[in-house]
Amino acid sequence: MARTLSSPGSGVKERDKKLLLAATRRSFTIIVYALLIALAFSMIFPYLWMLANSFKSRTDFFTNPYSVIPMPPTLSTYYDALTIGRMGVYLGNSILYAAAVLVVQLFIDSLAAYSFARVEFPGRETLFLAVLATLMLPGSVTLIPTFLIAHGLGLTNTFTGVVLPGFAGAFGIFLLRQFFLNIPRELEDAARIDGSGFFGTYWRIMLPLAKPAMVTLGVFIFLNEWSSFVWPLIILSDWKKYPVTVGIALFRDVNQINWPAVFAGSTIVSFPIVILFIIAQEYIIGGISLSGLKG
Amino acid sequence: MTTLAQPSQPLQSRASRQRELWRRLKKTWPGYLFISPAGLLITVFSYVAIIFSLYISFHQYDIISEARPFEGLENYARALNDKLVRISFRNTFVYVAVIVPSITVISLLLAVLGNQVRRGRALFRTIFFIPTITPIVVTSMLWVWLYEPTGGINRLLQMINIEGPNWLFDPSTALPAIMIMTIWGAVGYYMIIFLAGLAEIPEVFYEAAKVDGAGRWHTFWKITIPLLRNSLIFAFVTLTIAAFQVFTQAFIMTQGGPMNSTQTVQMVVYHYAFQRFQMGYASAISWLLFGVIFFFSALQLKLFMSRELY
Numbered sequence: 219m220a221r222t223l224s225s226p227g228s229g230v231k232e233r234d235k236k237l238l239l240a241a242t243r244r245s246f247t248i249i250v251y252a253l254l255i256a257l258a259f260s261m262i263f264p265y266l267w268m269l270a271n272s273f274k275s276r277t278d279f280f281t282n283p284y285s286v287i288p289m290p291p292t293l294s295t296y297y298d299a300l301t302i303g304r305m306g307v308y309l310g311n312s313i314l315y316a317a318a319v320l321v322v323q324l325f326i327d328s329l330a331a332y333s334f335a336r337v338e339f340p341g342r343e344t345l346f347l348a349v350l351a352t353l354m355l356p357g358s359v360t361l362i363p364t365f366l367i368a369h370g371l372g373l374t375n376t377f378t379g380v381v382l383p384g385f386a387g388a389f390g391i392f393l394l395r396q397f398f399l400n401i402p403r404e405l406e407d408a409a410r411i412d413g414s415g416f417f418g419t420y421w422r423i424m425l426p427l428a429k430p431a432m433v434t435l436g437v438f439i440f441l442n443e444w445s446s447f448v449w450p451l452i453i454l455s456d457w458k459k460y461p462v463t464v465g466i467a468l469f470r471d472v473n474q475i476n477w478p479a480v481f482a483g484s485t486i487v488s489f490p491i492v493i494l495f496i497i498a499q500e501y502i503i504g505g506i507s508l509s510g511l512k513g
Numbered sequence: 514m515t516t517l518a519q520p521s522q523p524l525q526s527r528a529s530r531q532r533e534l535w536r537r538l539k540k541t542w543p544g545y546l547f548i549s550p551a552g553l554l555i556t557v558f559s560y561v562a563i564i565f566s567l568y569i570s571f572h573q574y575d576i577i578s579e580a581r582p583f584e585g586l587e588n589y590a591r592a593l594n595d596k597l598v599r600i601s602f603r604n605t606f607v608y609v610a611v612i613v614p615s616i617t618v619i620s621l622l623l624a625v626l627g628n629q630v631r632r633g634r635a636l637f638r639t640i641f642f643i644p645t646i647t648p649i650v651v652t653s654m655l656w657v658w659l660y661e662p663t664g665g666i667n668r669l670l671q672m673i674n675i676e677g678p679n680w681l682f683d684p685s686t687a688l689p690a691i692m693i694m695t696i697w698g699a700v701g702y703y704m705i706i707f708l709a710g711l712a713e714i715p716e717v718f719y720e721a722a723k724v725d726g727a728g729r730w731h732t733f734w735k736i737t738i739p740l741l742r743n744s745l746i747f748a749f750v751t752l753t754i755a756a757f758q759v760f761t762q763a764f765i766m767t768q769g770g771p772m773n774s775t776q777t778v779q780m781v782v783y784h785y786a787f788q789r790f791q792m793g794y795a796s797a798i799s800w801l802l803f804g805v806i807f808f809f810s811a812l813q814l815k816l817f818m819s820r821e822l823y
Contacts, residue, residue: 246729250626254633257623258640260697264655265643267665284665330551339544345552352559358758358779359803362786362796363562363569369576386554416543445648447761452787463650467765470654477658484651491646499639502646506702507709509747 265488272296272481279478299482307458308465309486314377315450315461316443319384323439324432326386331394332420336406346395352388365452379453380461384443390435393508397431398424434505437498444491462487566796574793581793588797598798600773601781602805604688608777609756611692612699617748620700624707625737638708641701649698653765656694657681660766681767684774691762691775703748710744711737746817750810757806778802 266286271279272295273288282289299305333339334346364383365374373379401424409423425432447463454460460468466483469476495502570588574581592598627637644652659665660680667677680690718740722732738745760779767775769784778798786795 247630250630254623254627254630254637258637261640261643261701264652264659264665265647268651268655284668326550326554330548333544333547337541337544337547339541342544345548348560349551349555352555355559355563356754356758356803356806358782358806359566359796359799360559360562362782362792362799363565364558365786366565366569366576366792367557367562383554383558386551388555388559391551416547420547441646445650447648447650448783463648466650466654470657470765475657480654480658484654487651488647491648495642495646503638503642503705506705507712509706 268481268484268488271478272485274478276478283477295478295482296486299479299486303465303469303476303479303483304457305462305465305479305483305486308460308462308483311459312444312461312463312487315380315446316440318377318381319443320436320439322381322385323387323390324436327390327435328394328425328428328432329420330386331391332398332424334391335395335398336424337416349388349391353392361448361452364449368453374453375455375459377459380450380459383449384439384446387439389509390439393435393505394428394431397428401427430501433498434501437494437501438505440494441491441502444487567800569793570796570800572793573791574796575790576792577790584793588794589801591794592798592801597773597776597781597784598778598801601776601778602801604774604776605757605759605778605802608688608692608759609753611689612695612756613749613752615692615696616699616703616752617745619696620703620748621707621741621745623700623704624711625733627704628708628711638705641704643701644698645702649761650765652694652698653762656690657766660690682771684772687767687771687775691759691766694766695759695762699752703752706744706748707741710741714740742817746814749817750813753809753813754806757802757809 267284270286270288271283273291273293274282275288275290275292275294278289330349334342334349368374368379368382371379373382405423405427406419409419414422445463446461447467450461451464451467454464457465457468462483466480466487469480469483569581571583571585572581573584573587623641627634630637661667662677662679666680670677678686680686714737718736719732722736727735758779759777760783763769763775763777763780764783769776769780779802782795782799782802784795785791785798
């Protein structure tokens with residue numbers, strides 16, 4: 219339309235152009251939203267089905283596996299998963315493994331990180347580099363020898379065997395050292411003058427100050443250990459010691475998959491993670507962002 | 514004590530040298546003590562482990578028999594001629610070549626697009642993140658169910674009149690099925706990495722581009738991509754290293770089948786090491802994988818570092 223008008227209509231032309239621009243911008247926004255919403259649905263629905271199916275009775279599941287509302291809701295699948303599926307045992311083991319690794323690794327990592335950040339000793343930089351270098355090692359290469367070492371120490375099929383290799387982490391030491399380096403030295407000097415030794419300063423002054431970094435690292439350690447699958451699968455041979463991840467995989471092992479039990483089990487495993495995510499979302503996202511920026 | 518500062522002093526007695534050593538040790542021993550638990554664990558489970566792994570890769574080594582003869586490069590030669598190993602390397606290469614660029618591009622787009630919408634930004638971020646924090650065992654199981662012949666995926670395809678395949682039981686679709694699931698599960702994580710990178714780009718660059726009349730597309734290529742360089746390198750390299758070691762998805766969803774179409778190198782390492790107890794041979798295969806990973810990481814870093822992007 220604007221094209222047919224000659225020179226005096228340039229104002230109209232300008233307005234048309236603006237309208238067109240606004241229209242493309244708006245349609246762009248709509249396309250972006252449509253795309254994001256479609257993807258969001260694809261990410262939510264598998265979990266919604268998991269949750270819904272875990273509350274369905276067997277007949278309800280086999281007739282309407284893709285309905286989102288169980289009719290009528292029942293807890294029988296959970297009962298089956300916990301008893302016949304041994305989910306109760308697996309859950310207890312997972313909690314034990316995750317708690318042990320969480321507490322011990324936080325302590326060992328922070329102790330080493332404090333030392334690398336603040337205590338001066340010959341060879342410190344070299345040793346720190348040696349720690350960092352292990353981050354480059356692919357787990358694929360260390361898996362077999364780690365198993366053989368654990369076997370040599372008599373740790374196969376034991377609680378200690380599952381958790382011991384996770385008691386120290388190069389990433390944790392790196393993360394906490396960065397944090398300790400940024401804490402002003404005056405705070406420590408004051409404590410030193412008050413007569414605190416090395417350990418006292420670390421325990422009473424540095425650890426409380428490093429709380430945000432400790433929480434971030436703690437969340438990652440927990441998530442890692444809770445999801446860990448390959449190592450417990452290899453080191454354990456007795457089902458009484460299996461964590462939930464291995465337990466769920468066992469449901470798959472048989473030819474006939476007990477789907478309702480899988481859904482109940484998966485919901486049970488995911489539940490602590492969802493809670494943790496709700497509480498500590500900022501820490502998780504902050505931690506991941508940090509690792510990306512540093513890299 | 515006053516002569517201690519001059520180490521070349523010949524008259525310095527042995528006793529005072531010892532005293533000096535003792536004095537320094539007294540100041541520094543907490544340092545060694547504090548790193549010793551972590552140091553011991555890392556030494557055993559990383560350094561001793563890797564040397565041990567290399568050692569047994571040259572031997573015939575299983576847990577049961579006591580005889581562990583040296584074999585030189587025998588294991589490596591055998592691996593290169595092993596059909597299963599070859600298939601697994603081919604599958605793994607295909608897997609890496611597809612998922613690494615896919616995840617990088619999709620998560621980058623998600624981050625850039627997600628940054629442009631005003632409402633629901635935090636909500637999208639949270640939702641995309643859910644698959645990332647769920648244990649991979651759980652997501653794998655869920656997708657086994659979704660990939661059933663009459664499962665969720667095929668029902669969705671039916672809506673647009675496509676007859677879906679029997680995903681996990683057809684050799685031509687099993688590996689793509691695993692790749693789709695992995696991409697779906699990983700984009701949320703790398704989106705966070707890119708969002709953090711985007712937040713670091715100063716707003717002035719975009720304002721300047723706007724003043725210059727640069728379009729959306731132009732701004733994306735000339736400003737966003739070059740300034741996201743660090744995040745891109747990080748994503749690409751870490752993704753490649755992780756993708757080469759893919760195991761759990763294949764182990765749970767297909768167990769390497771059908772017809773070895775989803776055998777990955779790590780699956781084969783597991784098979785020889787923990788099902789046939791040929792630890793030496795399996796270690797040799799894992800070293801071949803390490804070599805490949807090392808080569809590609811070094812190559813990527815070299816390419817990224819040498820190219821001047823801005």
